[in-house]
Amino acid sequence: MTKGERLVTAIVVGAPIAAFSIWALLDNPRLYLVTMLNSLTLASLYFIVASGFTLVFGLMRNVNLAHGSLYLLGGYVGYVVARDTGWWILALAAGFAAAAVAGLLIQVLILRRMQGQDLRQTMVTIGLSIVIADVLLWIFTGQVYQMEAPSWLQGPIRDIPVIKAYSAYRLSLLGFGIAIGLFLWWLLNRTKVGAMIRAGVDDRAMLAASGVNVNLVFAVTFMLGAGLAGFGGVIGAVELSMVPGEDTRLLLASLIVVIVGGMGSVVGAAIGAAILGLAETYGLAYAPTYSVVFTFVILIIVLAFRPRGIMGKAA
Amino acid sequence: MSAARWRRAMNTGAVGVAAAPLPAVPARSGAARSMSVDRHAAGTAPSRWKLLSRAVSVRHVLVLVFVLLLPFVATPFFTYQVAAQALIFGLIALSLSFLAGYGGMVSLAQMSVAGMAGYAVAVLGASGTESSLGWHWGAVVPIALAIAILASTLIGWLSVRTDGIYTIMITLAIGVAFYYLVLQNYSVFNGFQGFQKVYPPSVFGINWREPLPFYFLALFWAMAGYFFIQWLVRTPFGIALQGTRDNARRMNSLGFNVTAHRVAAYAVSGLLAGLGGVLLVWYNGLISPGSVGTGWLINVLVIAVLGGMKHPIGAFLGAIVFILLQTFAIDLIERERFNLLIGGVFLAIVLFSPDGLLGLWAKLRSRFGSKQAVTSTTRR
Numbered sequence: 130m131t132k133g134e135r136l137v138t139a140i141v142v143g144a145p146i147a148a149f150s151i152w153a154l155l156d157n158p159r160l161y162l163v164t165m166l167n168s169l170t171l172a173s174l175y176f177i178v179a180s181g182f183t184l185v186f187g188l189m190r191n192v193n194l195a196h197g198s199l200y201l202l203g204g205y206v207g208y209v210v211a212r213d214t215g216w217w218i219l220a221l222a223a224g225f226a227a228a229a230v231a232g233l234l235i236q237v238l239i240l241r242r243m244q245g246q247d248l249r250q251t252m253v254t255i256g257l258s259i260v261i262a263d264v265l266l267w268i269f270t271g272q273v274y275q276m277e278a279p280s281w282l283q284g285p286i287r288d289i290p291v292i293k294a295y296s297a298y299r300l301s302l303l304g305f306g307i308a309i310g311l312f313l314w315w316l317l318n319r320t321k322v323g324a325m326i327r328a329g330v331d332d333r334a335m336l337a338a339s340g341v342n343v344n345l346v347f348a349v350t351f352m353l354g355a356g357l358a359g360f361g362g363v364i365g366a367v368e369l370s371m372v373p374g375e376d377t378r379l380l381l382a383s384l385i386v387v388i389v390g391g392m393g394s395v396v397g398a399a400i401g402a403a404i405l406g407l408a409e410t411y412g413l414a415y416a417p418t419y420s421v422v423f424t425f426v427i428l429i430i431v432l433a434f435r436p437r438g439i440m441g442k443a444a
Numbered sequence: 445m446s447a448a449r450w451r452r453a454m455n456t457g458a459v460g461v462a463a464a465p466l467p468a469v470p471a472r473s474g475a476a477r478s479m480s481v482d483r484h485a486a487g488t489a490p491s492r493w494k495l496l497s498r499a500v501s502v503r504h505v506l507v508l509v510f511v512l513l514l515p516f517v518a519t520p521f522f523t524y525q526v527a528a529q530a531l532i533f534g535l536i537a538l539s540l541s542f543l544a545g546y547g548g549m550v551s552l553a554q555m556s557v558a559g560m561a562g563y564a565v566a567v568l569g570a571s572g573t574e575s576s577l578g579w580h581w582g583a584v585v586p587i588a589l590a591i592a593i594l595a596s597t598l599i600g601w602l603s604v605r606t607d608g609i610y611t612i613m614i615t616l617a618i619g620v621a622f623y624y625l626v627l628q629n630y631s632v633f634n635g636f637q638g639f640q641k642v643y644p645p646s647v648f649g650i651n652w653r654e655p656l657p658f659y660f661l662a663l664f665w666a667m668a669g670y671f672f673i674q675w676l677v678r679t680p681f682g683i684a685l686q687g688t689r690d691n692a693r694r695m696n697s698l699g700f701n702v703t704a705h706r707v708a709a710y711a712v713s714g715l716l717a718g719l720g721g722v723l724l725v726w727y728n729g730l731i732s733p734g735s736v737g738t739g740w741l742i743n744v745l746v747i748a749v750l751g752g753m754k755h756p757i758g759a760f761l762g763a764i765v766f767i768l769l770q771t772f773a774i775d776l777i778e779r780e781r782f783n784l785l786i787g788g789v790f791l792a793i794v795l796f797s798p799d800g801l802l803g804l805w806a807k808l809r810s811r812f813g814s815k816q817a818v819t820s821t822t823r824r
Binding site: 247385428 | 550602605609610612613614616617618620621624625628738742745749781783784786787788790791794795798
């Protein structure tokens with residue numbers, strides 16, 4: 130991209146957004162700012178779930194379409210643990226662990242047997258998502274579960290200028306998203322495992338040739354990715370409630386986030402999640418009937434101009 | 445792929461699938477015999493008849509007789525609920541197995557394309573809902589098909605910009621987005637309720653909603669779609685499409701426009717899916733967001749994979765098995781556990797026989813029978 134093209138893009142994309150923001154701020158500043166917070170917190174949840182998805186994809190070229198089911202699994206396990214022990218933090222750990230173990234089993238028992246056959250692996254994950262969703266429906270029925278936020282995050286935070294009051298739990302989502310983002314950055318850029326994962330993304334064969342147990346790296350990454358889905362499930366169980374069908378919703382969100390952001394890139398996942406969160410929430414607040422269409426239009430525009438996503442590299 | 449293998453693939457593709465090298469001399473069936481008589485009567489031997497007699501074997505005649513006689517033997521319930529439904533889903537799955545088997549592009553949005561055609565029929569034609577426009581079916585059906593082709597072309601244009609595994613994700617995203625669109629939009633798509641009482645019109649004084657006429661309607665279009673694909677994959681376009689599947693870069697350097705071929709394949713699949721969608725909305729008599737939900741997006745893939753994507757007949761085989769399971773499995777297990785069963789069957793097929801039932805059949809044949817291939821040109 131040349132400097133001129135960049136400028137044109139910035140004007141074409143930025144000008145309508147700036148115009149809308151100015152209008153909305155003058156019209157109803159509170160609505161605008163609350164919506165902003167809502168979108169960023171929703172984006173955090175999307176980021177947590179989608180970062181696992183993109184991590185797995187980047188390393189293994191494996192689209193794990195059972196990711197939504199792992200999200201739901203984590204949410205349900207977290208719910209049960211929180212109900213029985215009353216410890217929300219424990220529920221978070223349990224949700225992460227349950228999804229991670231399920232992911233590890235999927236990777237070791239099934240996906241490893243068909244290494245390199247992308248399409249077949251993807252179809253297997255589709256089959257798994259059907260089976261997992263139905264087993265969860267069997268155990269937990271179609272009832273709507275809502276998890277309670279831990280007591281120290283319950284209730285609104287008051288006395289914020291303009292916005293007045295905002296849910297403490299929702300605000301904490303932002304913190305979770307940033308914390309996970311920082312953790313992933315640290316893991317990928319500052320540790321030996323991260324170096325192996327990055328090397329694997331670039332050239333799997335070379336990594337194996339330099340004496341690294343690639344299968345182990347794969348298993349760890351898949352575990353981490355699946356665990357992040359389960360972690361997101363517990364967080365989302367408080368905010369969104371759990372019911373069959375949420376798995377599809379989060380899977381769709383993850384898909385759009387990584388398509389828009391660029392597959393295999395954690396930074397891309399953050400950008401994609403922010404875009405999706407903003408588009409969805411502002412769409413719901415200002416044009417309820419067409420909020421889905423907004424998301425879709427963004428998807429089309431990004432695909433038309435950057436087929437590999439905003440941060441995506443050419444294969 | 446080496447040059448020799450490439451040439452072989454081109455050749456087998458040109459001769460076609462069903463036309464496995466049969467000895468052309470002895471007439472193997474009644475149909476073939478009458479044709480050879482024709483040829484002698486005409487004096488000059490038209491190569492078309494020769495080709496046909498080579499392509500038609502006993503099993504084709506048996507299948508044809510079976511599907512023609514079935515509705516007169518089976519109960520109306522079986523004719524309508526099982527056979528007609530299987531033909532319709534076979535047609536929709538055929539659109540996917542054409543894309544995937546010959547073009548190498550697995551699109552999960554085929555049910556959405558079918559749903560768009562179905563919604564077009566419901567919105568433009570007559571239904572139990574006020575907002576339907578009530579146009580004549582002669583105008584509605586072509587428009588519905590045109591919409592399906594257009595939508596499919598657009599989806600294709602978007603998704604062929606990336607390739608392989610990305611296609612699944614993008615088409616799934618598009619399909620689910622369409623589901624949410626019809627779910628949330630009330631002004632055009634009537635939201636959650638959708639449209640009821642969308643019936644096929646009465647033409648030639650026949651009530652096409654009756655099991656028997658509807659079965660033959662579905663059969664006609666299913667066979668039309670089947671033979672159309674059979675013919676298309678042997679045309680230069682079809683061969684080139686298979687070339688882009690096997691090695692896009694090589695086709696590109698040979699001067700073929702890979703993107704154009706792929707988008708055109710999407711347009712063709714849109715026509716098939718649109719046909720299936722129109723029939724499906726008439727079959728159900730209604731269309732709602734549930735008809736284009738994720739479950740059905742994936743079920744179409746399940747059907748296509750179950751049957752096998754290397755030959756057009758696989759889509760119909762898969763549809764028959766799927767519909768039979770769906771209809772009769774509830775006698776064996778609880779109704780709610782159907783997804784578990786179909787998911788398990790799907791997993792088993794993907795894990796143990798990637799080419800579906802056709803692959804199993806081919807394996808059995810190669811073990812016990814002659815060396816004739818029943819699958820299409822081998823991939824890689």
